[in-house]
Amino acid sequence: QVQLAESGGGLVQAGDSLRLSCTTSVDSIIGRNMAWFRQTPEKKHEFVAGIKWNGSRNESAVSVKGRFTISRDNPKNTIYLQMNGLLPEDTAVYYCAADSLPWRAAVETTASTYDRWGQGTQVTVSS
Numbered sequence: 001q002v003q004l005a006e007s008g009g010g011l012v013q014a015g016d017s018l019r020l021s022c023t024t025s026v027d028s029i030i031g032r033n034m035a036w037f038r039q040t041p042e043k044k045h046e047f048v049a050g051i052k053w054n055g056s057r058n059e060s061a062v063s064v065k066g067r068f069t070i071s072r073d074n075p076k077n078t079i080y081l082q083m084n085g086l087l088p089e090d091t092a093v094y095y096c097a098a099d100s101l102p103w104r105a106a107v108e109t110t111a112s113t114y115d116r117w118g119q120g121t122q123v124t125v126s127s
Contacts, residue, residue: 003027004096009121012086016125020081022096022118033099033107034072034079035114038092038123045111048094049081052107059107062102064090086125093120 008020020036035050049060059069064083072079079096093104097114108114 002069004098004116004118006094006096006118006121009123011092011124011126013089013091014125014127015085017082017084018086020083020121020123021078022080022094023076023078024092028096029072029077029079030074031102032041034070034077035099035109036070036081036094036112036115037109038090038094039095039120040092042078043092045068045095046092047111048105050109051079053099053103057107059109061109083123086123088125088127091123091125093122 004022006022019043028060031053033053036048037045039049047061048064051067051070051072054111055072067085069082096118102113
């Protein structure tokens with residue numbers, strides 16, 4: 001079972017950058033597509049970005065395209081979300097998630113595809 005832990009959130013000003021990390025303490029992310037989702041009181045499990053198990057393909061939400069970049073370091077069992085040009089509307093709890101199906105060909109954007117979740121890290125962007 002993949003157990004995930006996010007870190008790197010915080011309080012920043014609009015225009016600032018943050019890098020979120022997600023790592024595993026047990027098992028491995030090798031062979032699993034990984035994704036970042038975010039949640040606010042208004043939006044639950046909003047897809048942010050995803051990356052294929054081999055790093056060959058990324059998907060990003062339109063709202064973050066060009067500002068956020070997802071990457072992974074398989075030997076370190078870690079994925080990252082580099083967030084640049086943060087906006088107040090990016091304020092949310094950010095979660096990393098592991099795909100339920102190993103070696104899936106496509107990066108899915110629906111939360112139900114992912115069955116392992118971290119505890120979340122809060123990102124707050126002030127205007």
